[in-house]
Amino acid sequence: MNFKFMLLVLLVTCLLSSIDAAKKGVGDGTCKGQQITTFTACIEEKGFVSTLEDCETKETNYEMKKKELKKCQDVEASLKSCKYNCVEPEPEPKPDVPGDGTCKGKQIKTFTQC
Numbered sequence: 001m002n003f004k005f006m007l008l009v010l011l012v013t014c015l016l017s018s019i020d021a022a023k024k025g026v027g028d029g030t031c032k033g034q035q036i037t038t039f040t041a042c043i044e045e046k047g048f049v050s051t052l053e054d055c056e057t058k059e060t061n062y063e064m065k066k067k068e069l070k071k072c073q074d075v076e077a078s079l080k081s082c083k084y085n086c087v088e089p090e091p092e093p094k095p096d097v098p099g100d101g102t103c104k105g106k107q108i109k110t111f112t113q114c
Helices: 002-022 033-044 066-081 105-110
Strands: none
Touching: 033 066
């Protein structure tokens, strides 16, 4: 009985962690991690020319088979539907705080010199 319970807990934990890993794409959060990995292989290793915004294809001598081309096109269509972008957005800049970085609490809020 105890072994079955531990196995169930392990399976639920693995399931939850895989759901979190699938949401790491750049998009609206519905892009799946495996799709992104497959698509990255298509454009970087196989020379697939993408129609997605900001996706650069690396030139290779590899000739894609029809089945591989179809898979890359299908994955690209899936990523297009979840608004995937090959380039991660720039992080927002931190606001300038006067002084040498030693400001605390009220000084930061009022922008007085530290």
